[in-house]
Amino acid sequence: MRNKKVYVLLFDGFADWEISYATPHIEKNENYSLVTTSVRGENVKSMGGLDVICKCKLSEIDYGNAAMLILPGGDAWEKKELPEIIPVVKELVQKQIPIAAICAATTLLADMKLLNSIKHTSNAKKYLEKFCPDYKGQEHYVGQEGYSDPTAVTGGNIITSSGVAPLEFAREIFKLLKIYDDPVIEKWYQLFKHGTWQE
Numbered sequence: 739m740r741n742k743k744v745y746v747l748l749f750d751g752f753a754d755w756e757i758s759y760a761t762p763h764i765e766k767n768e769n770y771s772l773v774t775t776s777v778r779g780e781n782v783k784s785m786g787g788l789d790v791i792c793k794c795k796l797s798e799i800d801y802g803n804a805a806m807l808i809l810p811g812g813d814a815w816e817k818k819e820l821p822e823i824i825p826v827v828k829e830l831v832q833k834q835i836p837i838a839a840i841c842a843a844t845t846l847l848a849d850m851k852l853l854n855s856i857k858h859t860s861n862a863k864k865y866l867e868k869f870c871p872d873y874k875g876q877e878h879y880v881g882q883e884g885y886s887d888p889t890a891v892t893g894g895n896i897i898t899s900s901g902v903a904p905l906e907f908a909r910e911i912f913k914l915l916k917i918y919d920d921p922v923i924e925k926w927y928q929l930f931k932h933g934t935w936q937e
Contacts, residue, residue: 811841
């Protein structure tokens with residue numbers, strides 16, 4: 739029985755490829771339901787031109803059964819166009835429900851000062867400093883300075899990722915949600931990263 743919901747916030751111009759490795763495995767896992775949500779429950783168009791049906795609006799999120807909120811990147815974050823998500827994130831943090839943010843979505847967490855004291859990453863420290871004047875988490879930043887050697891990391895209940903590390907992002911999500919056992923997750927990662935599969 740699928741009794742836990744993994745929400746994915748979608749909006750016009752969201753970066754569809756950044757979540758594309760993670761969502762199929764969540765959708766087919768018997769422990770979770772993948773729920774697409776948008777601010778008002780409206781359908782959206784991705785950056786890649788895909789028309790996506792959203793199942794609920796933000797106000798309908800079931801915190802009692804929420805397993806995670808996934809935030810894909812997109813220009814809307816840099817433009818600060820999604821303030822409606824802020825109270826939702828605050829509620830999730832209070833309830834210790836995991837949040838996974840990739841690329842520009844990490845700026846929301848930086849703006850909310852959620853990255854100031856936990857291990858995290860993004861596109862670069864300078865990227866967060868440019869778009870988030872109140873960002874003070876430099877000493878906890880992990881990974882690349884630019885787009886070389888991109889990565890994703892988990893700090894507490896928060897996953898952050900470079901925009902060019904969707905595989906690493908998915909791997910951290912799988913680990914936190916226990917989608918597969920760790921050896922299977924590593925095999926999956928090596929297959930899609932390097933084209934190798936080891937029995």
